[in-house]
Amino acid sequence: MKLLHTADWHIGRTLNGYSLLDEQKAAFKQIMAIALAEHVDGIVIAGDIYDRAVPSTDAVTTLDQMLQTINIEHHLPIYAIAGNHDGAKRLNYGREWLAHTDLYLNTLLAEAFTPIETPDAQIFMLPFFDPIDARVYYQKQGLPEQEVKAIHTINDAMDLVLTDLKQLFDPNKRRVLITHFTVTPKLDTELDLTSETTSKVGGLATLTTDQFDQFDYVMLGHIHTRLASPDKERMRYAGSPVKFNVKEANSKFHGKGVDIVTITDDAISREFMPIKPQTDLVALKEDWQTLIDPAFYQMQPLEQAWFAITVTNFDRSRHLNVRAQLQQIYGTIVELDYQDRQTTTDEQTTRKIDELSPDELVNQFFHSITGNDLSTDQQQLVDQILVDLRKEE
Structure with a gap:
């Protein structure tokens, strides 16, 4: 089985007011040409398909044309997940009937527990989720209340999710995971590499490679350069197909492209295929x-x-x-x-609002008003309100 691994398309992105749609269309043509030349058995899109939760009309039309080219015109399966930029519920529209044309789309945590079965592998598709999503899911699954309330961090949530995924493993097949998170080596390290939110990956809430040890291969999205891949052999970021900001324009981030991943009974191998920007x-x-x-x-x-x-x-x-x-x-x-000449720049800026979890955001607002952090009782009340709100979405 041969798969093309790409991610972080961010369809609809602009660069200081300049539309990148033409650049994204040009990159897609190259991705499609690579897929056909390599005779791949499917295309993986590892999250952040759109640039925003409510994409523009042009962005929706562009993505629709791209997916039709892959799936309808060339009859290639698509394995796609939602990233943190995607509106999970909105992107979820039509996923059940899309699967009849082999367009597999997971945007919600509950959908991750049904792997795609091929003769050679199990493909697990785990979309981006946050701890609140996990609380809602496990509360519906009947997990004891105290254990649900103990889910505070993405690591708490991921440990539960991965434990449940491992119960589904077929020992006779390769196990491939598609997901969209920051993953770093187990060592306490700070990678000076770019993502869509910050240049310091170590500053984000991260997962570590050891949590995914039981998967044979992990196809990652979220970080926009393959140079951030935490395990060069087994866990890979595809990187974005287009340069989206100045950090990505720096020389060490050159080399946009896709990975061709070949899965056999004996091994999993990959080959990087470059994409040339239409406008650098x-x-x-x-x-x-x-x-x-x-x-x-x-x-x-x-x-x-x-x-x-x-x-x-x-x-x-x-x-x-x-x-x-x-x-x-x-x-x-x-x-x-x-x-x-009189000033210097400080790259260690305060965390952006879009990097804060909902409970952190509430606590920061409360602190800015009162000068105090939320008490334990107040934090529990906020947690429950956030869970209830998520249920209503």
Whole structure:
């Protein structure tokens, strides 16, 4: 069995107001060409299919055309899961009848406990979920109340989920997992690699490789570079097919592409297949004199790429119409920043709101108003309210 592993399409993404749909369509054409040339038996999309929970009309139309090309025109199975950017309930529409054309789509935790059975492997599809989803699910399964209330972190939830998945293992088949989380080596390490929310993976709530030891291969989504893969042989991030921000434009994040994963009775192997950007994103960080020096800028792909430029040692009082001057030289500039001589930048910023779990968000708001953290009783009340709200969705 041969599968193409891709992830983090983020259909509908923009870059500082510039639509990336044309770039995403161009990347998809290459993905499709690779799939056909390699004669794959299916395509895996490991989460973050859309860029937002309520995608635009153009994004929906674009994804619909892509899925039809794969599944209807070329009759290839699709194994797709929801990521943290996807609206799980909205994306879930039609999943039961889509499965009749071999378009398998899991967006809710409850759906993860029915693996896809092939002659060679069991494919487990575990979408992104948070601890509240797990509390709701296990409460419905009749787990004792005290054990449900003990689910506070993603590690608490994942340990329960993986224990239940392992009960479904067929010892005569390869076990493949598709999921969408931050996974790091077991060692307490901080990887300086990019995700869609932060440049410090170690700053996120992470899972560790040892939790997935009983799977033969894990296809990951969530981190946008394959260089973040926590186990080069057994656990792989596909990375995003398009560069989405300046961090991904840096040289060490070059190399967008997909993995071709071959599963046999004896082994699982993979081969990386590169994707060439239609319009590259180039990040430059230089002082003003360097940026306007022909000896420097003539070495750049002028009028062929998008540029994200940071002007260092910048004296604002000496320069006017900086963007206009640079655009005359470089063409499209999607981002322009300055580092003044008198200031320095601090990359250790406070956690973004979209990185906080719902209970953390409530606690942070409570602290900002009262100066105190939630008490144990208050925290339990918040937990129960959040569970009740999730049930109503």
